[in-house]
Amino acid sequence: MKPRAALFALLLLSGFGLRPQDTAALKRPGLTVAAGLGSAYGPAMIGLNQYWYKGFERSAFHFFDDRDEWLQMDKAGHFFSAFQLGSKGSALYRRAGLPPKKAALASFLSANLMMAGIEVLDGFSAAWGASLYDLAFNLGGSGLAYGQALLWKEERITVKISYRREKFPLELQPRVEALYGRSLPERILKDYNGLIIWAGFNIHDFLPADSRFPAWLNISAGYGASGLLGARANRWCSSSGISPEDCDPADLIIRDDIPRLRQFYLSPDIDFRKIPHRKKWQGTLLGILNIIKFPAPALELNSDGKVFLRIR
Numbered sequence: 001m002k003p004r005a006a007l008f009a010l011l012l013l014s015g016f017g018l019r020p021q022d023t024a025a026l027k028r029p030g031l032t033v034a035a036g037l038g039s040a041y042g043p044a045m046i047g048l049n050q051y052w053y054k055g056f057e058r059s060a061f062h063f064f065d066d067r068d069e070w071l072q073m074d075k076a077g078h079f080f081s082a083f084q085l086g087s088k089g090s091a092l093y094r095r096a097g098l099p100p101k102k103a104a105l106a107s108f109l110s111a112n113l114m115m116a117g118i119e120v121l122d123g124f125s126a127a128w129g130a131s132l133y134d135l136a137f138n139l140g141g142s143g144l145a146y147g148q149a150l151l152w153k154e155e156r157i158t159v160k161i162s163y164r165r166e167k168f169p170l171e172l173q174p175r176v177e178a179l180y181g182r183s184l185p186e187r188i189l190k191d192y193n194g195l196i197i198w199a200g201f202n203i204h205d206f207l208p209a210d211s212r213f214p215a216w217l218n219i220s221a222g223y224g225a226s227g228l229l230g231a232r233a234n235r236w237c238s239s240s241g242i243s244p245e246d247c248d249p250a251d252l253i254i255r256d257d258i259p260r261l262r263q264f265y266l267s268p269d270i271d272f273r274k275i276p277h278r279k280k281w282q283g284t285l286l287g288i289l290n291i292i293k294f295p296a297p298a299l300e301l302n303s304d305g306k307v308f309l310r311i312r
Contacts, residue, residue, distance in 0.1 A: 064129025082141030085111035104149035162293035196224035222265035267298035
């Protein structure tokens with residue numbers, strides 16, 4: 001399981017505290033921002049290495065085909081993280097004085113370079129390996145931010161995240177906790193059953209300028225999954241550290257009775273950036289809130305063909 005992309009983005013975004021007045025007066029603001037991002041990148045990588053990779057066996061650099069794991073929820077996480085890095089980085093470059101197109105390009109390149117660092121760590125881990133599919137979804141997420149800057153000169157589509165805790169039978173709690181942890185912060189970062197990745201469309205931005213459609217109202221499409229107790233199937237070895245393929249049949253636990261489902265959502269959302277405000281700190285706070293999908297009624301269609309109305 002590789003849910004480090006969200007953790008890495010959170011660690012790195014926490015370093016985006018450089019204020020516009022710190023850079024606007026400098027002659028080469030692009031290099032200044034790049035240096036600032038670099039100074040945040042190092043600690044973020046160290047934190048990621050300590051939190052996620054410490055204690056795992058290392059190996060020679062190698063690639064790993066993980067395209068059929070976790071119903072691609074990890075890939076959705078890479079898309080979200082790369083988009084947020086591209087979007088927030090572009091805003092930072094613009095505030096520092098770079099023209100919008102150059103800022104978007106610099107952020108696109110920076111986001112992919114930073115996310116590639118995860119694949120380097122994966123590539124030297126015996127438990128995983130570098131993934132070309134992760135790199136592709138990194139390009140997709142950062143490319144969405146970059147493409148909007150070129151096409152519309154504004155962000156009309158926003159990628160967000162939400163979490164809801166799925167309940168499993170009591171006898172499966174040891175497995176759930178081994179995979180996803182116990183605390184809420186651990187679950188938010190690791191639990192693919194609880195994460196939903198959303199693409200929010202600001203309808204007002206696609207309409208004529210005099211439209212009376214609320215500027216703060218988005219329509220969001222989401223993707224999630226449930227019933228995930230293993231990467232490719234709900235099978236695992238009672239002996240820790242042994243894959244199901246290498247497990248002694250006597251130690252193999254099989255829970256194919258728990259369906260692994262894809263979930264597709266449609267829901268309204270709030271574009272917090274479009275809420276009127278007067279203070280700069282209010283705008284900063286609203287921008288941070290805009291990473292999270294606001295809970296609202298959602299129409300859910302799962303891969304079993306069943307439809308539900310839920311709060312997501």
